[in-house]
Amino acid sequence: MLRYILFGAAILAGLIAGLYYGWELSPVDFGAGGPNSLRADYQADYVLMVAEAYRSEQNIDEAAAALRLFPDRNPLHLVESATSFAVENNFSPSDIARLNALHSALLDWDPDLALTPTPDD
Amino acid sequence: MTNQDPRRQRRPLPQRSRGQKVERQPPLFLVTGLVAGLVLGLLIAWIVFPARAGSIDPAELNSEQKDQYRIAIALAFASSGDLGRAEARLALLNDPNPARALRNQAQLQLLQPDGQREARALDQLADALAGLGAPSATPDEAAAPVPSGTPEADG
Numbered sequence: 001m002l003r004y005i006l007f008g009a010a011i012l013a014g015l016i017a018g019l020y021y022g023w024e025l026s027p028v029d030f031g032a033g034g035p036n037s038l039r040a041d042y043q044a045d046y047v048l049m050v051a052e053a054y055r056s057e058q059n060i061d062e063a064a065a066a067l068r069l070f071p072d073r074n075p076l077h078l079v080e081s082a083t084s085f086a087v088e089n090n091f092s093p094s095d096i097a098r099l100n101a102l103h104s105a106l107l108d109w110d111p112d113l114a115l116t117p118t119p120d121d
Numbered sequence: 122m123t124n125q126d127p128r129r130q131r132r133p134l135p136q137r138s139r140g141q142k143v144e145r146q147p148p149l150f151l152v153t154g155l156v157a158g159l160v161l162g163l164l165i166a167w168i169v170f171p172a173r174a175g176s177i178d179p180a181e182l183n184s185e186q187k188d189q190y191r192i193a194i195a196l197a198f199a200s201s202g203d204l205g206r207a208e209a210r211l212a213l214l215n216d217p218n219p220a221r222a223l224r225n226q227a228q229l230q231l232l233q234p235d236g237q238r239e240a241r242a243l244d245q246l247a248d249a250l251a252g253l254g255a256p257s258a259t260p261d262e263a264a265a266p267v268p269s270g271t272p273e274a275d276g
Contacts, residue, residue: 003150006148006150006151006154007150007151007153007154008154009154010151010152010153010154010155010158011155011157011158011161012158013154013155013158014154014155014156014157014158014159014160014161015158015161015162015165016158016160016162017155017158017159017162018158018159018160018162018163018164018165018166019162019165019166020162021162021163021166022162022163022165022166022167022171022219027126028167028171034182034183034186035182035186036175037175037176037177038175038177038178038179038182039175039176039178040175040180041176042178042213043175046190046209047192048198049193049194049196049197049210050193052196052197052200053193053196053197053199055163055200055201056199056200057196057200059198063250064195066189066192066193069186069189069190069193091137092196101165105228119186
């Protein structure tokens with residue numbers, strides 16, 4: 001019985017060591033040098049730039065297109081991550097408001113409609 | 122049931138001299154468990170739930186991605202009119218001459234079918250860097266400080 005307990009403990013120790021190595025010491029590098037590898041603060045700042053432009057232009061299609069710099073990321077999730085980062089790192093209230101405005105607009109945004117030109121265009 | 126092979130019953134125990142240690146087999150099951158756990162942990166960490174590594178600067182993006190980054194800076198500047206923030210952001214790209222990089226990109230952007238808006242914004246920012254004027258868009262908070270969370274141009 002003791003042998004089984006020790007075997008389970010060894011597996012658990014190996015699992016913890018493997019997770020620590022794979023997540024902390026040597027994480028997978030996505031896209032080797034691509035935007036997805038940008039540091040979190042730069043990613044948040046890029047999303048903030050998009051939010052700043054959206055504030056005056058109110059063009060959600062353009063904003064979504066700009067967020068395609070990160071092709072593997074869902075735009076909505078990207079803005080959510082940036083907003084969380086902004087709150088945690090004490091961005092100014094006006095910046096957080098811009099990010100929230102972009103987030104709200106993306107919630108109502110339909111990507112399929114963005115591909116179809118509207119009659120007014 | 123008690124009649125066993127006498128040879129087995131009479132197997133002599135190994136005699137130890139004083140100070141001699143009993144040779145034990147290494148606990149291979151522990152090593153096996155450790156290696157199995159390690160492999161499982163690496164599979165989870167690298168394939169099933171990989172952590173997003175974020176370690177590079179905008180300067181390390183390729184030229185196409187830098188162009189898109191520059192456009193985002195210019196459009197944000199056109200909206201906010203915050204030149205200090207735009208300069209700090211441009212410095213992250215490590216362009217030898219940011220104003221010239223903006224002008225060159227504006228020229229190229231004009232050749233794109235839908236590049237007028239971006240070209241105008243890039244030109245405006247280049248003008249502002251050269252001290253030629255502010256963006257035509259109404260600056261909403263031109264004097265707003267750069268947020269503490271905004272990356273600094275520390276290279």
